[in-house]
Amino acid sequence: MPPLLVFMKKLSILIPVFNECKTIYEVLQKVNDVTLIQNIEKEIVVINDKSSDSSLQEIKRYIKNFPQHPILLINHEINLGKGATLRTGIAKATGDYTIIQDADLELDPNEYNNILMPVLEQTANIVYGSRFLKKKKEGAFMSVLANSFLTKLANFVFRTKITDMETCYKLIPTHIFQALILVENRFGFEPEITAKLAKIRYLKWAEVPITYNPRSNVQGKKIGWKDGIRAMFCIFRYGWFWNAEKSIKDSSAFIYVHKD
Secondary structure, eight states: OOOSOSOOSEEEEEEEESSOTTTHHHHHHHHHHOOOGGGOEEEEEEEEOOOSSSHHHHHHHHHHHOTTSOEEEEEOSSOOOHHHHHHHHHTTOOSSEEEEOOSSSSSOGGGHHHHHHHHHTTSOSEEEEETTSSSSOOSOHHHHHHHHHHHHHHHHHHTOOOSOTTOSOEEEEHHHHHHBOOOOOSTTHHHHHHHHHHTSTTOOEEEEEOOOOOOOTTTTOOOOHHHHHHHHHHHHHHHHSOOHHHHBSOGGGGSOOOOO
8 A cells, every 4th residue: 555645735724612712712823823844734624513602703803813814614503512523624624634623722733743744754644642652641640540541442442552542633634534434423533533543454653742731620621521431432332343334435535646
């Protein structure tokens, strides 16, 4: 199997938003301020998942203040969940690769270039930004423990070797992202997409360390213990009980055609 990508012209950045009025404006600033290496173009897709706060107004305020920074804004009429929101976004992505950016300030968009390097050097097709490759593991003890357990369980079931399955920063070829059959509406998206990518055995994976500035539940963190239970269910469901045919729409989509 030849490399899936030998160049990159455009990176699609998907930003799902639900009740992030305190941070979304600054996140958009940070994303737009990043200059990607090799003059890679940025395509920013923001999906507002029927926020009940002023998130939508903050997004529109940014767009009005910076018309020179084009942003595609999609607004859900009902709240569907992060997984469903990302499905909406990926359907609109036109970049060679896609990365996910949460609308909080836990991760730093300035690290995009580090994540892009394994692809540009043709050593990997899929790149995860790992919060746990650095010596100091940030976050509440129980959260770190839960993430470690879920990642080890996923590695066992999926036959992968990663350190952070639940990371937001997943860099994926857009045509592969769009070819996956994704059904999880909430945070089960993370193990689901990892399971289904793992079924494409010729993909080369890489991880790079990323900086993590965790926030508390009081500050707006939405994932809880019920999502951990769901993640375990998803690991087994999509790892053992969904074959490649149920996970992938069209395997011919994996053949990358060079477009000048």
